[in-house]
Amino acid sequence: MNPVLRYAVAGLRRRPALALAAWSVPEALPSALLGLAVARAVDDGFLAGRPRVGLAWLGALLLCGLAGAVGARQVFRALGDLVEPVRDDLVRRVVTGALRAGAAGRADDGAVARLTRQVEIVRDTYAGLIVVCRGFLVTVAGAAAGLLSVAPLVALLILPPFALGCAMFVATLGVAAGRYRAAVRADERLAATAGTVLAATRDIAARGAEEHAAAMVAGPVAEQAAAERALAGVAALRTLCFAVGGWVPLLAVLAAGPWLVGRGVTAGAVLGGLTYVLFGLQPALSRLFAGLGGSGLRFVVTLGRVLEATDRPAPPPRPATPRGYAxxxxxxxxxxxxxxxxxxxxxxxxxxxxxxxxxxxxxxxxxxxxxxxxxxxxxxxxxxxxxxxxxxxxxxxxxxxxxxxxxxxxxxxxxxxxxxxxxxxxxxxxxxxxxxxxxxxxxxxxxxxxxxxxxxxxxxxxxxxxxxxxxxxxxxxxxxxxxxxxxxxxxxxxxxxxxxxxxxxxxxxxxxxxxxxxxxxxxxxxxxxxxxxxxxxxxxxxxxxxxxxxxxxxxxxxxxxxx
Incomplete structure (x- = not known):
């Protein structure tokens, strides 16, 4: 397993993770009952001439939303028990690595930046990733259970393309991480070169060396532009993945509407399935793509740099046994x-x-x-x-x-x-x-x-x-x-x-x-x-x-x- 992923998974300590999972159950209720409540409100209520039944189903959905809000509140309380120990461990790693380097006579110039900036980036993005991934899993689990209870035929039209879109997105993450690292390195090189040139502006102007200075910067500029274009290509791939996972299920249900009705699927069930897609799966997919594609990449790259700088082998135990203290x-x-x-x-x-x-x-x-x-x-x-x-x-x-x-x-x-x-x-x-x-x-x-x-x-x-x-x-x-x-x-x-x-x-x-x-x-x-x-x-x-x-x-x- 990748060291970054291994570290992230190891940070999910058992007790806080179980608390997070337990409080996710009430939060999943609105996702599970969303389409089901709409289907029953339409079929058993409004289309059956019983508006009170329809309103009762919608009221039950509202109560589930309140229960979900309580669960979400407790989830954020438990989140700190997962995230703060990871931050504390990274701080210990950075400080220990800097002290070890100092004791060995090596200056660790990046220790302050890792301690004051990179560790905080890791903490914030780690918390964001936990929230996004947990929310995605809760929503998908609730929506899948609701779809199967409303109409299995509708679920067969929605869940396979949704899973395909997710799989396509996961497959692009490795490419995206590599391109993001390349973009960060290119940006650093451009900043270093531009800083050198700008610091010598007066000398450049005095000696008429503008062309030479422009040539020095041209390479890093072109490299940085190419890296940004490569990142834009990854964003286009994410759009394609979202289209497959978020829009194809919707189109499939709409196109198969007459076929579904002919096989006994009610209008409410079809509407419930569309509700699950539009108000459950699509928003969950969008948040997942934005979270993993943005803060997720920052998390992987930044944590990778921290671990690379601090995961040096510990010095061997000192075997020296002094004879006296002269x-x-x-x-x-x-x-x-x-x-x-x-x-x-x-x-x-x-x-x-x-x-x-x-x-x-x-x-x-x-x-x-x-x-x-x-x-x-x-x-x-x-x-x-x-x-x-x-x-x-x-x-x-x-x-x-x-x-x-x-x-x-x-x-x-x-x-x-x-x-x-x-x-x-x-x-x-x-x-x-x-x-x-x-x-x-x-x-x-x-x-x-x-x-x-x-x-x-x-x-x-x-x-x-x-x-x-x-x-x-x-x-x-x-x-x-x-x-x-x-x-x-x-x-x-x-x-x-x-x-x-x-x-x-x-x-x-x-x-x-x-x-x-x-x-x-x-x-x-x-x-x-x-x-x-x-x-x-x-x-x-x-x-x-x-x-x-x-x-x-x-x-x-x-x-x-x-x-």
Whole structure:
């Protein structure tokens, strides 16, 4: 089965689909009784001189219409239970695919368009297709039952050509989908070419290159026009299918009228059969053709693109089992792009278990890049990054915790925010982590662990405090603070860093203030040309950049700590 159709069918979950089918029964009553009521009203009522009987039949038809309206209302209520889970699944697919591509170092430029536009197109068209197809089936089933009950001979004249027209239409859908895809691709190529030419209008006019520009656009224009003509041909085929399925039955009943009457078919039965065609089958066929031929094609093409972009094979399970959590960088070079100047070049670094390293240097020198490499978020262009002797990208995420400069808090309880990386942590451990990083007054002010958190009401520093407590509570043995205290005052920063330094494991601090280097066991200085590693006193003697950074800090009023 086609992947798009397989996905669409799989989206019809059992319970909502059964509810939809159950509420379709009362909606089918008007379709089933439409011709029958007309036939009885004519034969048993008006032609028999009993107008009250005729009016009673028509009144019964009206009551069935009311029952059908109630059923239709409930159908639309059940529709959301079918459609929204499909939308949610597509959103998860798009987001997961984009994150997977980002983790692999590939930019997914179309993810935003798929998330904001294509997923919504799929949801709307999927709902429309369910409504159209269900309505068609309900109407046809009701009309067929009514025709057979009114006059089987009339049904034999109507149903075969109607089924033939439907079969012809279904046979054209594959051709229509292919031509619609071709039209979409041609439209995209034309838009891209025309955009390039229009952006260079002044240059084209200045150099007299109008003919060349017109030639560039001529090919895509001709391709797009041919694709539109091909689509028009499909529309003509649909018209032929409708003529066979919608008008041939009507003509067959009219032409066979005398023959039917001669075989005992009443005038009311003939009129009832015509009523089924004109007010039941023809409108149902028209809606089906319009739905499948319009929104159906958009659904197939758009969903196909989403699935094609997101149905990439999942990465194999990471088999790496690190032996401890010592970090080692060997000849690591990294640049953002093949032709970009490397941010880090041939870097060697060893972080034994339990180390406390501060990384200092000017902005843009590669400090955050180093954090991403250690945490496995980036892959080096050359060299290796090892954690516990295994490549960093293969080590489970739970082995490291990264607190970025822009801390994240989500709507929910304060407890859920704090224990996100350690869901099974008891409240006592959560409270201890909060106390350790200096976030206890904030938690108290917010209302305790059961309080509902509203991220928009928090300052940047408050979000950082919550993120620090969350990371402190996590079981990860390697913690990386990437300017994670930049929105805190120096005193609060000191409390948080000292708490992490006392926490079992390795600590890497991407320093926002040089005071972070004073508290570290070792300091790594990045200056854009190389890296210098050592203690505070050693670097004061050997690194001009480090002396300059310390001098700026002490000039600002913070004394250098005594050794």
């Amino acid at each position: 970090v080692a960088l060997r000849g690591v070079t990294f640049g953002y792009g093949r032709h970009a100047e490397p941010v880090l070049r041939a870097l060697d670094l060893d972080l034994p278990e339990g180390d406390h390293l501060a990384v200092v240097g000017p902005s843009g020198i590669g400090k955050s890049t180093l954090a991403g490499l250690v945490c496995g978020l980036l892959e080096p262009g050359a060299g290796t990054v090892l954690v516990g002797g295994c490549p960093a990208v293969e080590v489970p995420e739970r082995a490291r915790v990264l607190i970025p400069q822009e801390a994240y808090a989500f709507a929910g309880s304060l407890r859920d925010n704090l224990s996100y990386l350690h869901p099974s942590a008891p409240d006592a451990r959560v409270a201890a982590a909060v106390e350790a990083v200096g976030a206890a007054p904030l938690v108290t002010r917010l209302g305790g662990l059961d309080a509902t958190l509203r991220p928009a009401e928090l300052s940047a520093g408050e979000r950082q405090l919550l993120a620090l407590a969350r990371a402190y509570l996590s079981p990860a043995p390697v913690a990386v603070l990437d300017e994670a205290t930049c929105h805190l005052d120096p005193a609060a920063e000191r409390v948080a860093e000292e708490a992490f330094a006392a926490r079992p494991g390795t600590l890497v601090v991407i320093a926002h203030r040089i005071s972070s280097a004073f508290r570290a066991r070792r300091v790594l200085v990045l200056d854009g040309t190389g890296a210098t590693l050592g203690g505070h006193e050693t670097l004061l003697a050997s690194s001009p950049l480090y002396r300059e950074l310390v001098g700026h800090w002490t000039a600002a009023g913070t004394p250098t700590p005594t050794p």
